[in-house]
Amino acid sequence: MSSQTYFPRVSVTRAVVTGGAGFVGSRLCEALVDSGAxxxxxxxxxxxxxxxxxxxxxxxALRFVRSDIAEDGFTSPAVRAALRPGVxxxxxxxxxxxxxxxxEHPLETLDVGSRGTRAALDLAQEHGARLxxxxxxxxxxxxxxxxxxxxxxxxxxxxxxxxxxxxSKRFAxxxxxxxxxxxxxxxxxVRIFNTYGPRMREHDGRVVPTFIRQALAGEPLTVAGxxxxxxxxxxxxxxxxxxxxxxxxxxxxPMNLGNPHELTVRRIAEDVIDATGSRSRIDHIERxxxxxxxxxxxxxxxxxxxxxxxxxxxxDGLSRTVGWFRRRGQEAx
Ligand code: NAD
Ligand code: UDP
Numbered sequence: 001m002s003s004q005t006y007f008p009r010v011s012v013t014r015a016v017v018t019g020g021a022g023f024v025g026s027r028l029c030e031a032l033v034d035s036g037a038x039x040x041x042x043x044x045x046x047x048x049x050x051x052x053x054x055x056x057x058x059x060x061a062l063r064f065v066r067s068d069i070a071e072d073g074f075t076s077p078a079v080r081a082a083l084r085p086g087v088x089x090x091x092x093x094x095x096x097x098x099x100x101x102x103x104e105h106p107l108e109t110l111d112v113g114s115r116g117t118r119a120a121l122d123l124a125q126e127h128g129a130r131l132x133x134x135x136x137x138x139x140x141x142x143x144x145x146x147x148x149x150x151x152x153x154x155x156x157x158x159x160x161x162x163x164x165x166x167x168s169k170r171f172a173x174x175x176x177x178x179x180x181x182x183x184x185x186x187x188x189x190v191r192i193f194n195t196y197g198p199r200m201r202e203h204d205g206r207v208v209p210t211f212i213r214q215a216l217a218g219e220p221l222t223v224a225g226x227x228x229x230x231x232x233x234x235x236x237x238x239x240x241x242x243x244x245x246x247x248x249x250x251x252x253x254p255m256n257l258g259n260p261h262e263l264t265v266r267r268i269a270e271d272v273i274d275a276t277g278s279r280s281r282i283d284h285i286e287r288x289x290x291x292x293x294x295x296x297x298x299x300x301x302x303x304x305x306x307x308x309x310x311x312x313x314x315x316d317g318l319s320r321t322v323g324w325f326r327r328r329g330q331e332a333x
Contacts (some may be wrong), residue, residue, distance in 0.1 A: 016129075033062055038062075069270065094112050137192075148298060221281075229287075242306065
């Protein structure tokens with residue numbers, strides 16, 4: 001089996017989404033159900049929340065099972081029962097994703113990337129299903145090539161604080177590639193670049209929800225360093241459309257998914273202040289260790305192979321996200 005062999009396109013009737021109660025996973029569960037699929041969401045709620053699946057409550061097409069896939073694999077009686085009718089797609093998103101989260105849960109992050117990924121691969125193999133690994137732009141580390149193409153091997157510290165996430169995802173990619181080559185499993189790897197939107201936790205530590213929370217509270221926005229480092233931010237609906245297109249395509253990846261519109265962190269802070277109409281000032285805090293200096297996806301492969309590209313502009317996505325945070329704040333008051 002060549003690692004580049006395409007499998008046939010997948011028509012999805014029953015999908016498992018690991019990490020389906022998280023920010024991206026919950027939107028993915030909704031999109032799968034909207035497309036007519038039945039979905040089994042397996043999540044231990046480490047960084048996710050059952051409320052994220054609220055829009056699917058009462059729709060019989062979703063089953064939620066609370067389970068730690070690194071500890072229990074897919075062996076608990078509740079999971080086995082939910083999986084009995086079969087599975088044709090496993091979307092493997094379970095993992096802390098925010099730097100604050102993975103630094104708080106370093107061993108859980110390593111476990112879910114290693115043991116959790118192996119369990120998800122075994123599940124796919126058992127059912128003859130396609131497995132899609134939600135990998136990350138962090139596999140490129142602090143990149144020395146810009147923008148990042150899939151061929152770039154990256155610049156990653158194996159012992160720095162971020163390594164628990166970066167190396168866990170790199171190991172997961174290696175595991176997926178090993179199953180594909182050795183067992184012929186239908187696998188795909190997507191490398192997700194910074195994604196933002198409604199349902200991010202206001203305290204998850206990532207830049208967009210942090211700045212919006214601070215701006216709405218009239219607190220200073222905490223820009224790390226001089227704010228000249230860059231990120232390229234993709235609105236969550238675009239990301240979910242890309243994930244679905246990739247899942248159905250049979251493409252092996254790795255494939256970058258993200259929005260190539262690159263912004264400095266300082267510009268992100270200024271735009272959040274404008275979008276919220278806040279009077280907050282900008283404060284500078286220490287840059288985290290190994291914080292990548294620049295990040296921007298080359299999405300030529302996704303454009304060519306999937307016909308996918310992001311459609312939601314940063315001002316539009318930011319305004320939708322600010323609106324969601326405002327409504328949430330009013331509901332909580
Ligand atoms: P998130 O933290 O909101 O969601 C992750 C979900 O995984 C949570 O619901 C969490 O409870 C669950 N989980 C964690 N460990 C688990 C375990 N052992 N068993 C079962 N469930 C477990 O994060 P997100 O932003 O939605 O990210 C989803 C995926 O996409 C992650 O794999 C992440 O690495 C990847 N990704 C996201 C981004 C981004 O910008 N959002 C960027 C790159 C990669
Ligand atoms: N960042 C910041 N202030 C914050 C949170 C993050 O300046 O309060 C910076 C962070 O140092 C990084 C960028 O924003 O340079 C993106 O950080 P995030 O945690 O969102 O994602 P990642 O580092 O994983 O890309």
